[in-house]
Amino acid sequence: MSLSYHILNGDMLRQQFPKNISGETIICREALVDGEVNAGSLDELFKSRAAYLSQYEGTNTDYYKDVVPEFQKIINIPEHAEVNLWFEFDLFCQVNLWFVISLLKNQHINLVLPQSEQGFGIMNEKELRVAFECKKGLSQSQLIALKELWPAYQSNNLSKIEELAARQRNAFPFLLKAAKANERVLNGDLRNTIKQILAQTNxxxxxxxxxxxxxxEPTFGFGDLQVKRIYDEFISNR
Incomplete structure (x- = not known):
């Protein structure tokens, strides 16, 4: 019987993860959608990310204690094991997914997707079990395309990201939405949205x-830390 691994995007999902689903769980505790990700090696990336995330107020994450070891577990997954990727449709989750897929090798890889864009958070254990039973196995061509998304994202290659997402639109239509959301981050549209909301809030x-x-803006999937950083910039410039 092959080994089974479940890579979960965040600790919240682990807390509600069905006990009757066997296998080792690994937690992705990153927010790669926020901050610099272009680096020449994994060591450089981890060093850069640790320095960036340490600036956040309100986070108690020790990057080299809580984040890097989980990625090392992913790198060490044996070939031909079954790997189940539990990630949602929004940009936040998708960027983390693209990175995680880049770390995988010759495993049997499945995507486990939520029932709606509201994500796994509203699902109970029974519904999560059903989602697992409906997992989608990645073909070799799909895996190759998804692996190319991470380097394209690292280099801000918007046309490449959109091309790869469009290539997989039939199987994974959420990729195009994530690609469009990423473009909105880079062209300043996201910041303008927050600025407009701030102007209307008194x-x-x-x-x-x-x-x-x-x-x-549910397509972004941003947490309070990402929005707070932009919010604080606007408040300090008033």
């Missing part, structure tokens, strides 16, 4: 700005 309460942002 007083300038962050919690309300964040709630409105999540309602208006």
């Amino acid at each position: 007083p300038a309460d962050f919690n309300e700005v964040f709630r409105q942002f999540c309602r208006q």
